[in-house]
């Protein structure tokens with residue numbers, strides 16, 4: 289049937305699909321953004337019937353949507369849902385899927401599975417005629433485990449789909465505040481002249497979570513924090529902060545600039561890992577839930593050398609950023625949930641306030657839990673100033689949640705789905721970007737192996753091993769917490 293649209297979610301019963309993908313589609317539908325007649329088919333191994341799958345998904349959507357849930361919107365959305373029990377290895381099951389899709393010729397396949405299956409899924413889609421010219425594929429990060437496995441997956445994907453039909457997802461690119469980084473940098477005149485080594489001393493990018501690895505242990509244990517978060521989310525944020533102004537918002541023009549940043553990252557190999565990186569793994573400690581077990585106790589005491597914390601001092605070897613460290617840090621079981629970028633400006637060249645330690649300007653872009661931008665400035669304290677002017681650092685705050693109070697905070701995947709459904713690639717990662725990121729990450733992993741650098745313990749509820757502090761302090765800097 290001509291013009292029939294379908295979304296297929298592979299791994300439909302998994303955590304990501306249930307907690308993020310289905311609720312995102314539900315919201316899009318509730319707001320009238322999904323095309324008439326679009327069907328949403330879940331494909332997974334779980335042996336349940338369609339009615340049970342829909343009931344299961346209903347519970348997940350109710351939980352995620354909270355007060356924003358309405359039965360009316362659900363009724364409309366649930367009419368789109370289908371379930372196809374199947375094995376990702378089985379061509380026969382893909383043929384059954386094709387039957388369910390009933391000749392849909394405008395399809396988006398969303399691979400929300402372990403990356404080990406991406407290649408198989410692409411091959412089966414091709415073999416069963418589902419990778420037709422009207423089909424697109426969206427793949428979750430991480431693509432592969434290293435550069436070599438990433439390339440194998442990419443080969444399989446490109447056998448079935450052309451580059452303009454492959455949508456590599458990094459959900460950070462769908463976040464409102466990450467989008468806002470582009471607006472902040474390029475829709476305001478005063479940042480650009482200061483956005484360089486002359487005015488900026490260093491940059492910190494932190495993705496801290498209070499949660500542990502919980503039900504994802506088996507995935508997480510073979511990836512670790514470096515592959516799970518640094519390779520993608522942190523490097524994407526770094527690119528958006530460090531890239532040159534693109535000539536336009538054309539997807540390839542923006543991605544050309546990002547990839548140049550990745551190519552300029554100084555390699556951290558076995559001679560540098562001990563100096564430039566810190567690995568940690570949480571032990572028993574505290575979180576908002578009270579006492580929490582250590583990483584290895586989460587599944588009953590399996591030994592593991594996987595890191596749950598990483599800090600890296602990265603350097604971008606180009607004219608704009610020479611000599612400016614970019615400190616990257618991510619960890620599970622940190623004291624607070626916080627994703628933020630801190631741009632630390634340099635001190636004034638000459639102080640006319642002899643009795644004051646001036647505090648250099650600092651721009652903080654907070655992505656989570658609140659969306660805020662604040663600029664710390666030195667200010668005069670109101671007083672008669674007998675005996676000299678008194679100064680105090682004050683912050684100029686822009687709270688995006690207050691400024692746009694009535695707007696629901698969207699799930700990053702809503703925007704990503706919409707863009708992928710419409711075939712817009714700006715929020716997705718290009719193959720050369722992913723490969724350049726893996727190349728840099730592989731050198732670190734190789735260095736860790738060569739130096740036998742095992743993760744250092746840290747107590748759950750703290751900011752990682754003490755050497756993470758030394759990483760910045762040796763340059764006279766410190767993490768902002």
Ligand code: BG6
Nearest residue numbers: 429459495497516517521627656
């Ligand atoms: C995912 C990682 O990509 O990002 C998770 O696999 C991590 O380990 C999550 O918890 C963090 O995303 P967010 O949007 O909560 O910052």
